[in-house]
Amino acid sequence: MGKLxxxxxxxxxxxxxxxxxxxxELAKAGAKIIAVxxxxxxxxxxxxxxxxxxxAQTVKEVEAAGGLIYAAKAxxxxxxxxxxxxxxxxxxxxxxxxxxANAGIFPVSLHPVEEEWQDVLDVxxxxxxxxxRVAVPLMIDQGRGGAIxxxxxxxxxxxxxxxxxGGLGYTASKHAVVGLMRSYxxxxxxxxxxxxxxxxxxxxxxxxxxPAMQELLASPDFSGEGMTNALPVAMIEPVDVTNAxxxxxxxxxxxxxxxxxxxxxxxxxxx
Amino acid sequence: MGKLxxxxxxxxxxxxxxxxxxxxRLAEEGADIIAVxxxxxxxxxxxxxSTPEDLAGTAKEVAALDRRIFTAQxxxxxxxxxxxxxxxxxxxxxxxxxxxANAGIGPVALHDDPRRLWQxxxxxNLYGVFNTVETAVPSMIDRGKGGAIVLTGSTASLLGVxxxxxSTLAYTASKHGVLGLARAYxxxxxxxxxxxxxxxxxxVRxxxxxxxxxxxxxSQNPAVASPSANALPVGMLEPADITNAxxxxxxxxxxxxxxxxxxxxxxxxxxx
Numbered sequence: 001m002g003k004l005x006x007x008x009x010x011x012x013x014x015x016x017x018x019x020x021x022x023x024x025e026l027a028k029a030g031a032k033i034i035a036v037x038x039x040x041x042x043x044x045x046x047x048x049x050x051x052x053x054x055x056a057q058t059v060k061e062v063e064a065a066g067g068l069i070y071a072a073k074a075x076x077x078x079x080x081x082x083x084x085x086x087x088x089x090x091x092x093x094x095x096x097x098x099x100x101a102n103a104g105i106f107p108v109s110l111h112p113v114e115e116e117w118q119d120v121l122d123v124x125x126x127x128x129x130x131x132x133r134v135a136v137p138l139m140i141d142q143g144r145g146g147a148i149x150x151x152x153x154x155x156x157x158x159x160x161x162x163x164x165x166g167g168l169g170y171t172a173s174k175h176a177v178v179g180l181m182r183s184y185x186x187x188x189x190x191x192x193x194x195x196x197x198x199x200x201x202x203x204x205x206x207x208x209x210x211p212a213m214q215e216l217l218a219s220p221d222f223s224g225e226g227m228t229n230a231l232p233v234a235m236i237e238p239v240d241v242t243n244a245x246x247x248x249x250x251x252x253x254x255x256x257x258x259x260x261x262x263x264x265x266x267x268x269x270x271x
Numbered sequence: 272m273g274k275l276x277x278x279x280x281x282x283x284x285x286x287x288x289x290x291x292x293x294x295x296r297l298a299e300e301g302a303d304i305i306a307v308x309x310x311x312x313x314x315x316x317x318x319x320x321s322t323p324e325d326l327a328g329t330a331k332e333v334a335a336l337d338r339r340i341f342t343a344q345x346x347x348x349x350x351x352x353x354x355x356x357x358x359x360x361x362x363x364x365x366x367x368x369x370x371x372a373n374a375g376i377g378p379v380a381l382h383d384d385p386r387r388l389w390q391x392x393x394x395x396n397l398y399g400v401f402n403t404v405e406t407a408v409p410s411m412i413d414r415g416k417g418g419a420i421v422l423t424g425s426t427a428s429l430l431g432v433x434x435x436x437x438s439t440l441a442y443t444a445s446k447h448g449v450l451g452l453a454r455a456y457x458x459x460x461x462x463x464x465x466x467x468x469x470x471x472x473x474x475v476r477x478x479x480x481x482x483x484x485x486x487x488x489x490s491q492n493p494a495v496a497s498p499s500a501n502a503l504p505v506g507m508l509e510p511a512d513i514t515n516a517x518x519x520x521x522x523x524x525x526x527x528x529x530x531x532x533x534x535x536x537x538x539x540x541x542x543x
Contacts, residue, residue: 185538189504194503230461232464233527240526243525244524244525244528246524247524252518255505255508255537256533258534258540258541258542261533262528266466266530269529270461270530
């Protein structure tokens with residue numbers, strides 16, 4: 001008997017990285033999965049973004065674990081596409097109980113361009129807002145409560161990210177989603193819909209492990225001094241974030257809402 | 272196969288309420304328990320505190336799960352007594368992996384003797400937590416196998432709650448202090464892979480809250496907490512709600528979580 005038996009989870013950015021980890025593990029816990037991902041490149045993003053093959057691989061892994069999944073290509077900046085995907089998924093699975101607003105970009109490199117500021121705000125803030133906004137009316141109508149987790153970052157609670165338009169925009173966007181969470185937590189509490197954020201440090205995924213990031217880290221201008229974790233681990237695994245989310249969305253955390261939860265090897269607290 | 276198989280947990284305030292809930296639930300997941308409690312009355316505290324019978328009750332519930340438990344009466348303000356209980360406990364049960372600094376007294380008094388109230392609150396809730404961690408940590412560091420510590424704070428660690436009475440001011444100050452200890456210990460102990468976090472409950476249905484004195488106090492001081500103060504539609508939390516958060520924090524599922532102040536509070540802290 002899984003902790004999420006009978007639940008339906010809507011997960012953005014599910015093609016790979018943290019999103020895929022959430023999809024597979026929530027499925028193992030009994031949830032049916034509605035998965036979306038842009039599966040396309042955004043020009044200002046300096047690393048290779050996900051593809052349709054990646055999303056297909058997530059479907060394969062969820063099904064191999066015995067789970068049910070509906071996957072659709074959708075850009076979270078496009079509210080209509082999100083509405084269509086969620087509509088199809090909820091029609092198939094009978095509603096939605098869990099929302100993981102996980103999709104995000106990190107346009108940080110040694111070659112910044114002005115446009116990356118707007119793109120990171122559009123994806124990370126507006127895309128997150130769209131994700132929640134599209135799901136909430138359904139969840140309220142259903143009248144059976146629910147749990148929303150927005151993926152922020154240590155950059156959502158500390159001043160890190162560097163001095164480029166993309167880095168500053170990343171940090172601003174990750175702080176902004178905390179504001180969304182805090183307001184939504186208050187607004188949705190009377191409906192027993194809980195809303196929280198998770199704040200990972202660096203996670204071993206393609207968003208971090210790629211040539212653009214390697215170039216940045218190797219650069220003499222990059223001061224990594226303030227960037228080490230407290231616990232003796234350089235990067236955490238996607239499953240570490242997934243485990244925190246699994247707890248948050250389960251009934252074990254039935255009264256946890258409005259919380260910023262760092263899963264970060266002590267990075268934010270370190271001095 | 273439990274999540275805490277082979278682990279040993281050192282728990283203060285384990286005779287009843289949250290402490291008992293933690294002891295039993297962690298035992299259900301495979302941990303053996305070293306349980307201490309003052310099991311006696313402190314003069315300035317007007318509600319009935321725990322008794323030796325309560326502590327024996329916790330021992331009985333853990334033993335019924337086929338897990339080992341060592342109990343000792345010890346006041347967390349008494350460094351020597353705590354040390355003795357810890358040493359006897361580890362000799363009987365084994366070296367410690369988990370520390371739950373849970374013992375505490377509540378924000379209420381019948382008389383307003385500022386100095387006494389203030390000192391007892393700070394001594395039990397803040398110095399007692401410091402004593403607990405300092406007692407356990409040297410052996411955990413020596414052993415070199417890491418570990419997990421959770422300090423029990425309160426929503427009063429994060430907010431200015433309770434109004435002008437000395438007892439609630441002292442409670443708020445001591446619980447803010449616990450947060451500071453958690454943050455500092457998280458940094459100093461991280462190189463040893465010992466994780467330190469704090470939990471911050473809203474009102475929980477335990478004898479610390481549910482008693483005649485507290486009832487009277489709350490009706491005279493509505494700012495402390497009322498059923499409608501939480502964001503989620505629930506009046507009081509159950510001990511299991513706090514225990515579930517702690518269970519996750521001390522397990523390997525939270526192996527990279529440290530330095531975190533975790534409200535388990537039905538949205539109380541965030542509510543406006």
